[in-house]
Structure formats: C-alpha cells, structure tokens
Amino acid sequence: MKRFDAIITGAGQAGPSLAGRLTAAGKTVALIERKHVGGTCVNTGCMPTKAMVASAYAAHLARRGADYGVVTGEVCIDFHKVMARKDKVRFDARKGNEDWLAGMKGLTFIRGHARFESPTEIRVGEERLSAGQIFLNVGGRAVVPDFPGVGDVPHLDNVSMMELTEVPKHLIVVGGSYIGLEFAQMFRRFGSDVTVVEKGPRLIAREDEDVSAAVRDILEREGIAIRTGAECIRFFKSGDGVGVGVDCTAGTPEILGSHILLATGRRPNTDDLGLDKAGVATDKRGYVTVDERLETSVPGIFAMGDCNGRGAFTHTAYNDFEIVAANLLDNEPRKVSDRIQTYALYIDPPLGRAGMSETEARKSGRKLLIGTRPMSRVGRAKEKGETLGFMKVIADAQTKEILGASILGTGGDEAVQSILDVMYAGRPYTTITHAVHIHPTVSELIPTVFGDMQPVD
Structure with a gap:
C-alpha cells in the first residue's frame, strides 16, 4: 500500500x-x-x-x-x-x-x-x-446511439475524426448540435459534401429558435444539407459506402454517403x-x-x-x-x-452565449427588456465582409440585471465576454450603456444594443 x-x-x-x-x-x-x-x-x-x-x-x-x-x-x-x-x-x-x-x-x-x-x-x-x-x-x-444497424456500418466519433487520412467524399453527420455542426462546416470547407441529420425539429435545440434558424441559414448558404425531424433513423451498408434511413417531413427517405459521424451526445x-x-x-x-x-x-x-x-x-x-x-x-x-452559464459554438461565424436564453428568461416570469441588432449593421462586420448573424441581449426590466446574451457573428465568442464580466460584477446593464468602447470593433455595438432594448410581453 x-x-x-x-x-x-x-x-x-x-x-x-x-x-x-x-x-x-x-x-x-x-x-x-x-x-x-x-x-x-x-x-x-x-x-x-x-x-x-x-x-x-x-x-x-x-x-x-x-x-x-x-x-x-x-x-x-x-x-x-x-x-x-x-x-x-x-x-x-x-x-x-x-x-x-x-x-x-x-x-x-x-x-x-x-x-x-x-x-x-x-x-x-x-x-x-x-x-x-x-x-x-x-x-x-461519445455516446453510440441505439439506432437500428449502427453496429453494421463503420462510423466515426470525435476521437476517430482526428485520425482521418483523407477528406470524406460525403460526410453524413448524425446529430445537429455543437460538435456535429462544427465538423459539418469544417469538412464542407475542406471539400466534402455534407448532410446533417437531426432527430429534433431544429438544430441546437437548447438555443432560441431565432438562433437555431440563423445557424441553419449560415450552414445552408455553404451547401450543407440539413435534415431535421428525422425520425426512425437507421443505418445500412450501400456498396462501398454507408447509408442513413430517415423519416422526415421532407426530403428523400435514404441518404447515401462515404462516412458517418455520430455526434449525438456524450x-x-x-x-x-x-x-x-x-x-x-x-x-x-x-x-x-x-x-x-x-x-x-x-x-x-x-x-x-x-x-x-x-x-x-x-x-x-x-x-x-x-x-x-x-x-x-x-x-x-x-x-x-x-457560476454563470457561458459557452460558444465554433462554426463560422461563432455563437457566444452567456446566461439565460430568451426562452429561459421568459419562463422565469420576469418582466423583460430585449435588444437585438443584425451583424449587417455592425461596422466592423461590414469592413471584414462577414455580416451574417445577430446580437441579442436580455435584461430584467425592474432590477436592470443582465440576464443573458447571444452573439452570433464575427468575434461573437470574444465580444460576449465583456457582457459576462458585468454579470459577474453584479452591475446593472446601464454600466455597459455608459461605457466607451474602441472603434471599430464588434464590442462597441454592445452598449447600443443594451440602450435600444424594448419591453416584451
């Protein structure tokens, strides 16, 4: 001993x-x-x-x-x-x-x-x-989902993806959340055809619907096929490749590819x-x-x-x-x-998150103030030619406490940190509206978004 x-x-x-x-x-x-x-x-x-x-x-x-x-x-x-x-x-x-x-x-x-x-x-x-x-x-x-045929076909996870020696001809990503979407966009940019299969009705279900919709739009603009509402997922071999059977409200019932990535949780x-x-x-x-x-x-x-x-x-x-x-x-x-919840989704542009989502804030029963601004109205984003996405901030209308923020856009993963620091300091959102930020940056629009917040029902 x-x-x-x-x-x-x-x-x-x-x-x-x-x-x-x-x-x-x-x-x-x-x-x-x-x-x-x-x-x-x-x-x-x-x-x-x-x-x-x-x-x-x-x-x-x-x-x-x-x-x-x-x-x-x-x-x-x-x-x-x-x-x-x-x-x-x-x-x-x-x-x-x-x-x-x-x-x-x-x-x-x-x-x-x-x-x-x-x-x-x-x-x-x-x-x-x-x-x-x-x-x-x-x-x-990584979790291996208990889908029919999953043991009959070769499949990748976040570990084996690190060992690939060639770019997949057609990568089928099963799971439309953070890990899956990062790999989907990454390999699309490397030259793969990519299809994302998500069992739920939308991508990244823990995010607000407007965030999910914007992320889907960003990915589809790059030629990534998105199949949501994919019930009855099954796997099978198809010649030299693999196939995924789905029961969706739209689209073909079978997707044929060269590789399958399972990104369904951990x-x-x-x-x-x-x-x-x-x-x-x-x-x-x-x-x-x-x-x-x-x-x-x-x-x-x-x-x-x-x-x-x-x-x-x-x-x-x-x-x-x-x-x-x-x-x-x-x-x-x-x-x-x-600890205040915070994380990022590293597609391009990235999503930076802090605190509550709008859905969570509404469920809390508080009277809310919400402000939004498209990245197309952010000077720094225009100068970089990267204007997809938007900013959203949420505060308590009575206490002025910052409840949460979503920044989907260039530099969003960095810009959200300034909001997070004010949340940890326990200061009201007016602390940010009175701040002077450097121009031209993405962060300089954060005081403006807070200043333009409106009450919601």
Missing part, C-alpha cells in the same frame, strides 16, 4: 492544476491517467478541432479572395498538412502538460486504470494506493471505476452526484469536470478545480451555483 495525502484520477483540465496547488501546499499527491495527459480538450476536443477550424476558415477566406480584391486562383486542400498542423498543436500541448507534471515536486504520476477498493483506496493494476482525499476527473466519451467515464465499492452515488445517467463544493456522497471524495454533470466544457472543468482549491486550500467559500 502506497499512502498519499491526495489521489487524483484523470489528467484532464482540472486534475493537473489541482495537483499543482496541492503539492505547492506541501501535500503528497498521486495523479493517475490511463491514456493521454490533457484529457479531451488537448487531445481530441478543443485544441485539435479548433486548429482544424482555423484551416477550414483559411480555405473559406481564400475562396472569397476576389471579394476583397485578392486574386488567389484555385484553392486546394492539402489534408495531410491540415492534419499534421492539428497534430502539432495537440502534441505540443500534451508535452507541455507532461513536462509540467514531471517537474512537479511531491507528485507521483502513475499510468493505468484506477478503480476503487474502498472509500480511501484505489487500485491501479497490481498497485494499491490510499489517501484521505480522492478527486475524480475522469471526463466523458456520457461520463464512470461505469468502470468501482464507484459502488466506495459508496459514491451517481444519477441515472451515470454522472457523479456532487454538492455545491463538488464533494460526492462520500466525504473526502470529490468529482470535477465532465463526470459530475455540472458542466461539459473545458472552462467549467477548470472552474471546478478553482472551486475545490478555494474551499480546501484558501478558506474561500465558493460554490458551483455562483
């Missing part, structure tokens, strides 16, 4: 940072990782996919060169170089994390699969470890940790149940990142680390419910 002050399972976004804080406080820490340091974000998520998005954007802009008075000639994709660039980004990031951990005094890094033996004991292969505190940071993985990596031996409770979907401090049903065991169901993003995983460290090391009481 090897004894430590703390054991961390998983070297994703929260684990290594917590290890750094704990070892700096003089504690002995074991960090266990069964695959790649850096987790999903570094290896198969944010960093490699956004590197590919950047390549796709470069191709798209090159094709539009004539719009800017630039003669480019025929634009060709060197997919090998695209993927090599992606690999350099992720491998450099992974090595940076590995080097950081290797130089961390007080840390024992162990490769292998961790399983509980008891509330204070973990087994990794033949080794048994014990600690008074255990932190789970085990992440999640699940936590909690089913093979031996949580029952530790008495750690999970919900019906397998997410570890945690309180406001991210402590599980067992005192001394905490869960951070995707596996706790309290956020599915790199930034929420890192914030989980900050909450745990603040409570355990800084005597600073912090809780998950203080």
Whole structure:
C-alpha cells in the first residue's frame, strides 16, 4: 500500500492544476491517467478541432479572395498538412502538460486504470494506493446511439475524426448540435459534401429558435444539407459506402454517403471505476452526484469536470478545480451555483452565449427588456465582409440585471465576454450603456444594443 495525502484520477483540465496547488501546499499527491495527459480538450476536443477550424476558415477566406480584391486562383486542400498542423498543436500541448507534471515536486504520476477498493483506496493494476482525499476527473466519451444497424456500418466519433487520412467524399453527420455542426462546416470547407441529420425539429435545440434558424441559414448558404425531424433513423451498408434511413417531413427517405459521424451526445467515464465499492452515488445517467463544493456522497471524495454533470466544457472543468482549491486550500467559500452559464459554438461565424436564453428568461416570469441588432449593421462586420448573424441581449426590466446574451457573428465568442464580466460584477446593464468602447470593433455595438432594448410581453 502506497499512502498519499491526495489521489487524483484523470489528467484532464482540472486534475493537473489541482495537483499543482496541492503539492505547492506541501501535500503528497498521486495523479493517475490511463491514456493521454490533457484529457479531451488537448487531445481530441478543443485544441485539435479548433486548429482544424482555423484551416477550414483559411480555405473559406481564400475562396472569397476576389471579394476583397485578392486574386488567389484555385484553392486546394492539402489534408495531410491540415492534419499534421492539428497534430502539432495537440502534441505540443500534451508535452507541455507532461513536462509540467514531471517537474512537479511531491507528485507521483502513475499510468493505468484506477478503480476503487474502498472509500480511501484505489487500485491501479497490481498497485494499491490510499489517501484521505480522492478527486475524480475522469471526463466523458461519445455516446453510440441505439439506432437500428449502427453496429453494421463503420462510423466515426470525435476521437476517430482526428485520425482521418483523407477528406470524406460525403460526410453524413448524425446529430445537429455543437460538435456535429462544427465538423459539418469544417469538412464542407475542406471539400466534402455534407448532410446533417437531426432527430429534433431544429438544430441546437437548447438555443432560441431565432438562433437555431440563423445557424441553419449560415450552414445552408455553404451547401450543407440539413435534415431535421428525422425520425426512425437507421443505418445500412450501400456498396462501398454507408447509408442513413430517415423519416422526415421532407426530403428523400435514404441518404447515401462515404462516412458517418455520430455526434449525438456524450456520457461520463464512470461505469468502470468501482464507484459502488466506495459508496459514491451517481444519477441515472451515470454522472457523479456532487454538492455545491463538488464533494460526492462520500466525504473526502470529490468529482470535477465532465463526470459530475455540472458542466461539459473545458472552462467549467477548470472552474471546478478553482472551486475545490478555494474551499480546501484558501478558506474561500465558493460554490458551483455562483457560476454563470457561458459557452460558444465554433462554426463560422461563432455563437457566444452567456446566461439565460430568451426562452429561459421568459419562463422565469420576469418582466423583460430585449435588444437585438443584425451583424449587417455592425461596422466592423461590414469592413471584414462577414455580416451574417445577430446580437441579442436580455435584461430584467425592474432590477436592470443582465440576464443573458447571444452573439452570433464575427468575434461573437470574444465580444460576449465583456457582457459576462458585468454579470459577474453584479452591475446593472446601464454600466455597459455608459461605457466607451474602441472603434471599430464588434464590442462597441454592445452598449447600443443594451440602450435600444424594448419591453416584451
């Protein structure tokens, strides 16, 4: 038995940072990782996919060169170089994390699969470890939907997409949400024919209907076929390719393609940790149940990142680390419910989101003020020749509290941050209307949108 002050399972976004804080406080820490340091974000998520998005954007802009008075000639994709660039980004990031951990005094890094033996004991292969505190940071993985024929055809997920060696002739994306739409636009710009199949009535169902409609318009303008309301989805082989059968209100009943990407959600990596031996409770979907401090049903065991169901993003995983460290090391009481929902959809142009959607705000029963402005009326967007999308902001009419914002447009993922900061400061929306922003930027229109808000029924 090897004894430590703390054991961390998983070297994703929260684990290594917590290890750094704990070892700096003089504690002995074991960090266990069964695959790649850096987790999903570094290896198969944010960093490699956004590197590919950047390549796709470069191709798209090159094709539009004539719009800017630039003669480019025929634009060709060197997919090998695209993927090599992606690999350099992720491998450099992974090595940076590995080097950081290797130089961390007080840390024992162990490769292998961790399983509980008891509330204070973990087994990794033949080794048994014990600690008074255990932190789970085990992440999640793609869901394979239980559609007829899914086991009969080859299919891709967000991990295997990173290993493609050629551009698919016709990529069928099953799932019209964030991951699926990013890959759909990316590969359309690389030269694939792309069809998106979504079971629901519209894309990105958690967004407001006007946002969903605008995103669909953006994608269809680039030649991406969208099939919503796709009931009775089934898979089958078709010659050298694959097929997807759908029952939609419009369109053909079968879609034939060369590749299928399943982008229908994710699940936590909690089913093979031996949580029952530790008495750690999970919900019906397998997410570890945690309180406001991210402590599980067992005192001394905490869960951070995707596996706790309290956020599915790199930034929420890192914030989980900050909450745990603040409570355990800084005597600073912090809780998950203080976190304001924020995220982005990285199609081009991107969608930046903060706080409530309009639908959520209306359900709250508050009297609302809502302001909108199309990106076609934003000077910076006109100058860049990127005028698709719109801004929408929402506030409480009585308290002047900012409730939420959606910025679908060039720079929207960055511009929304200024609204988010005012929300965290607890200041009224008039704080923004009185601000002076730099011209010409996208952000300079944010005070105008807030100033033009109107009451809604």
